[in-house]
Amino acid sequence: QKSAHWISEVNVKIESEVTEELINIQSVEIKLKEENEISDLMRHKRIHTGNNLYKCRQCSNAFSKKRCLIFHQRIHSGEKPYQCIQCDKVFSQNSVLTRHMRTHTG
Template identity: 45%
Template sequence: VTVGYTYEAFFVSDGRAKVKKKEEEEPKTTGGKFVCNECGKQYATSSNLSRHKQTHRSLDSQQAKKCPHCNKVYVSMPALSMHILTHNLKHECPVCNKTFSRPWLLQGHMRSHTGEKPYGCAHCGKAFADRSNLRAHMQTHSTFKHYECTRCSKTFALKSYLNKHCESACSK
């Protein structure tokens, strides 16, 4: 998708015009959130939305980046940089010898051996081993449940929860 640009003048306090390039398809905001015009996901900042929009790029676009070690292709430099770290796995688990690129990944993995779940839900008390699982769980307490089962009409806050429901729990 190519996006055209327009130029808009902004006037600074001394009366001079400052020209700023802006995308014609300005991100829409709803309630202070920046919304992706391709998939509807919402972000708190325009820079987070901009980073997200890179995920919609095609892997065969000129902006795609190739890993020099294994030739996998990524839609952005940050994604490629994170991938490259996986080629240097120097943090090893003393229990099972699994290796990780970052010490915090090993630390999180260690909880699978200890059973520690330090992240608790403020609503229901359910505990989780990592923060991302807690964040996903918090969506279940949301009043916005946009994903509906076509068989039983039960609604879910996360598409992954709907998928899990459809695969195993839906009786209708």
């Protein structure tokens, strides 16, 4: 009977530790979600305040995301790194190539 009581205490301790660990994981997940939301909010605020971090050196355009600046700079450079394998047309953005590929499949 003493060993049964000891096993019960161990089970309670393990359950308590597992519960505590789950709570810690959930609080970290919540914190990460909040940080992402804050980051998104800050980026969105820059749209309205004009404090965009990524400015084009060739014109007056500015962007809140680096990838948007990179896409924009391809307008100035004429760079079109995405090529259709069926008709050899080239595009500055992969998403435009993807949309174009649908013209070949009907």
